[in-house]
Amino acid sequence: MLQKRITRFLRSYFLFIIAGVLIVGLFAYSYYSDFSFEEFITNLWENHLEDWGYLILFVWSLIEGELGLVFAGLAVHDGKMHFIPTIIIAGTAASIADQFYFYIGRFNRRGIQDKLSSQRRKFALASRLLQKYGWSIIFIQRFLYGMRTILPMSIGATRYSAIKFCIINLISSWIWASIAVGLTWYFGTEIFGIIDWFADNPFILIGIAVCFILGGWWLFHTQTQKKERK
Numbered sequence: 001m002l003q004k005r006i007t008r009f010l011r012s013y014f015l016f017i018i019a020g021v022l023i024v025g026l027f028a029y030s031y032y033s034d035f036s037f038e039e040f041i042t043n044l045w046e047n048h049l050e051d052w053g054y055l056i057l058f059v060w061s062l063i064e065g066e067l068g069l070v071f072a073g074l075a076v077h078d079g080k081m082h083f084i085p086t087i088i089i090a091g092t093a094a095s096i097a098d099q100f101y102f103y104i105g106r107f108n109r110r111g112i113q114d115k116l117s118s119q120r121r122k123f124a125l126a127s128r129l130l131q132k133y134g135w136s137i138i139f140i141q142r143f144l145y146g147m148r149t150i151l152p153m154s155i156g157a158t159r160y161s162a163i164k165f166c167i168i169n170l171i172s173s174w175i176w177a178s179i180a181v182g183l184t185w186y187f188g189t190e191i192f193g194i195i196d197w198f199a200d201n202p203f204i205l206i207g208i209a210v211c212f213i214l215g216g217w218w219l220f221h222t223q224t225q226k227k228e229r230k
Helices: 002-012 014-032 036-045 049-063 066-077 083-107 108-116 118-135 135-143 150-156 162-186 188-200 200-228
Strands: none
Touching: 049 066, 049 083, 066 162, 083 108, 083 135, 108 135, 108 162, 108 188, 118 135, 118 150, 118 162, 135 150, 135 162, 135 200, 162 188
């Protein structure tokens, strides 16, 4: 019985365990060896960002959202990247990702409904929002955290024009990128000051990272318990 519980725990929280081990291991290795994580990041930032920054931003924006834009905004503030190309590349990549989800909904409606049965409430909400607000919900969907995947797939499952969705979503993605990059660029000095403070106090950063991991574990655990009760 105990072995089964341990196995179930390891399977359920595998990603959180791996993340915690990697973070602690990285800082421990940096502390007890000649390797300096700070120098490694500084070298990448100063010597390679201008060559690979836009490509990294494009790939990152295909997968993730605001965090990549924060780093891009800091790079713009530091003169490593330019404002307009950064916005266009990040917004375009994010729009491509949304279009991909749109076509998943368009060509595999039954499949996603079966595989994402736990998300039926969000699909129903997305359909109601589209019927009530029309194109405006497409425009603001990039700002609705937690609905960025469901909304494009839900809209794709309807007969809504793919061309209209592409145009509206692309404009929205550019505006979303300009806001995130612009704010980070404007407050860049303050953000760099916070980063320098954490660099001087690495153990506080480790503590915060551990708290985030534990918080993510707790959220995942509570959501899993709710689904099991249903």
